[in-house]
Amino acid sequence: MFTAKKGRLAVMGVVAIGAMVALAGCSSSDPLKSGSTGTASAGTIAIGSQAYYSNTIVAEAYAQALENGGFKVDRKFNIGQRSVYLPELASGEIDLIPDYSGNLLQFYDANTTATSEADIEKALPSVLPKGLRVLASSAATDQDTYTVTKAFSDKYKVTSLSDLSKVTDPLTVGANAEFQTRPYGIPGLKSDYGVTASLKAIADSGGPLTVAALKDGTVQLADIYSADPSIKANDFVSLKDPKNMILPQNIIPVADSKVNSKAAGIIEKVNAALTQSKLIAANAESVNDKKSAAVIAKAFLKDAGIVK
Amino acid sequence: MNYFSQTVAFLFDGANWASTSINPIPVRIGEQLWYTLLSLVITAIIAIPLGFYIGHTGRGRTIAVSVSGGARALPTLGVLTLLALLIGIGIGAPIISFVVLAIPSVLAGAYSGFESVDRRTIDAARAVGMTEWQIVTKVEIPLGLPLLIGGLRSATLQIVATATLAAYIGAGGLGTYIFLGLGNNDFSQALAGSVLVIVLAIVLEIVFSIVQRLVVPAGVRAGRSTSTRAGATRSRAVVGSPLQEGNK
Numbered sequence A: 001m002f003t004a005k006k007g008r009l010a011v012m013g014v015v016a017i018g019a020m021v022a023l024a025g026c027s028s029s030d031p032l033k034s035g036s037t038g039t040a041s042a043g044t045i046a047i048g049s050q051a052y053y054s055n056t057i058v059a060e061a062y063a064q065a066l067e068n069g070g071f072k073v074d075r076k077f078n079i080g081q082r083s084v085y086l087p088e089l090a091s092g093e094i095d096l097i098p099d100y101s102g103n104l105l106q107f108y109d110a111n112t113t114a115t116s117e118a119d120i121e122k123a124l125p126s127v128l129p130k131g132l133r134v135l136a137s138s139a140a141t142d143q144d145t146y147t148v149t150k151a152f153s154d155k156y157k158v159t160s161l162s163d164l165s166k167v168t169d170p171l172t173v174g175a176n177a178e179f180q181t182r183p184y185g186i187p188g189l190k191s192d193y194g195v196t197a198s199l200k201a202i203a204d205s206g207g208p209l210t211v212a213a214l215k216d217g218t219v220q221l222a223d224i225y226s227a228d229p230s231i232k233a234n235d236f237v238s239l240k241d242p243k244n245m246i247l248p249q250n251i252i253p254v255a256d257s258k259v260n261s262k263a264a265g266i267i268e269k270v271n272a273a274l275t276q277s278k279l280i281a282a283n284a285e286s287v288n289d290k291k292s293a294a295v296i297a298k299a300f301l302k303d304a305g306i307v308k
Numbered sequence B: 001m002n003y004f005s006q007t008v009a010f011l012f013d014g015a016n017w018a019s020t021s022i023n024p025i026p027v028r029i030g031e032q033l034w035y036t037l038l039s040l041v042i043t044a045i046i047a048i049p050l051g052f053y054i055g056h057t058g059r060g061r062t063i064a065v066s067v068s069g070g071a072r073a074l075p076t077l078g079v080l081t082l083l084a085l086l087i088g089i090g091i092g093a094p095i096i097s098f099v100v101l102a103i104p105s106v107l108a109g110a111y112s113g114f115e116s117v118d119r120r121t122i123d124a125a126r127a128v129g130m131t132e133w134q135i136v137t138k139v140e141i142p143l144g145l146p147l148l149i150g151g152l153r154s155a156t157l158q159i160v161a162t163a164t165l166a167a168y169i170g171a172g173g174l175g176t177y178i179f180l181g182l183g184n185n186d187f188s189q190a191l192a193g194s195v196l197v198i199v200l201a202i203v204l205e206i207v208f209s210i211v212q213r214l215v216v217p218a219g220v221r222a223g224r225s226t227s228t229r230a231g232a233t234r235s236r237a238v239v240g241s242p243l244q245e246g247n248k
Helices: A002-026 A053-068 A082-090 A101-108 A117-127 A150-156 A161-166 A186-193 A208-215 A261-273 A276-287 A293-303 B003-012 B025-057 B061-073 B076-087 B092-115 B119-127 B132-168 B175-183 B187-215 B218-222 B225-230 B233-239
Strands: A044-048 A072-076 A096-100 A146-148 A171-175 A197-201 A221-223 A251-255
Touching: A044 A053, A044 A082, A053 A072, A053 A096, A053 A261, A053 A276, A053 A293, A082 A096, A082 A101, A096 A101, A101 A117, A101 A251, A161 A186, A171 A208, A186 A197, A197 B175, A208 A221, A208 B076, A251 A261, A276 A293, B003 B187, B025 B061, B025 B092, B025 B132, B025 B187, B061 B092, B076 B092, B076 B132, B092 B132, B119 B132, B132 B175, B132 B187, B175 B187
Parallel strands: A044 A072, A044 A096, A171 A197, A171 A221
Antiparallel strands: A096 A251, A146 A221
């Protein structure tokens, strides 16, 4: 009995030490980075996408337009976070990815003072790693918004973030956990608009749970992306941001040298056709009608006259 | 600095323990423990009587085994999301999904505890005139206790680890550090949350092993394999029945 106890303690100790060694071995490399997937073969453009359905639709549209233009394409979709795919882009494992302008700039320059889309796009080329460039952006933007219900907006006559200080009831924001620390999150609300709010961390990035919490009044404000079809579907009101606290997030392709000028021309044509309403419509087809990215992208390109 | 030393620094930074912090560690640990205990109590209220009934009567065993086996395969994140959409954000949805997660272990522990009791012991109890109720309370429950507690132990471990998902729908707990860390690429914070969960799990294991020693009757413990192994095997042969029945 006694020895059995001691033995168990010893096993626990060994496991604990083993874990420490393993953790220490992690060092400071990115634990979420997947193993190398190998560089795409010459002449093929490897297109990546975020693990976000809307981004994948845009990436798929680029892919189909490029294929239509005679390019060979390798789809490496659903890569995940910026900290994973941007290094892959720099190392040539992918050659092209649709990104979002404000967050892209902040990734390379956390202290940027640029707040307008024009300033952001002016600042981007100088911060990108060597060999990477951005192509002409789309007018469509998919950025964080503070969104309220129509009833809330009417009751307090709130249409802009600067109106929020008039609201006397306590305010709770439903958003991802990182909203607690982001400059456009709870801290920005306080410093830019003088509004004190608490966070209800809901980890589905403005998805159905966040929408449900806004509808049932658990939260008064929700961070829902501007291209999300649920805003229109529920008659929500996205509050204006007169002080440009939230960075614009226009869709902007990042490319390496494998994307030649002909390919860039095709991608920029797709971007020119991709308006805000087209993007929302495409997202709605994915969310409401459960269509695949390939089907949605094809219909969009046909409609725009880019493919036949 | 690597992630591990940053994690240690995070855990030993007094500011993270102070109540002025956005996520004070004691508060989050308290939430994690509260969700674990609440789910465990609800699970016990549902699964233990049901398991005893199945174990005593043998009825419904096939259904219980297949249903609880199926429930084990349910992804808790899916259950949680579905419930939160139905009943809203709050602690209701996470608690129900943790109960669904924990029921199979406790149920299995309860009925297999009863089944582990030697049939001859039960026959003997019946032969000396015990009522069915007495057989349950004086024979089957005490003798089946070690397996039941084993079931509760593994259920606790599963809940305390899975309770990190409460943070997915804003109910706090130690998952807060994990989600916040992942969202901000602050992996040392995510790791700190995980380390706290591991520590909590080990502490609960130790508590359970103490409880197990306290509640299992001395007579039952004497009959357990560990103590027979510790005792001299030869003396047992002498004490045991000299009439071998050939099937043992």
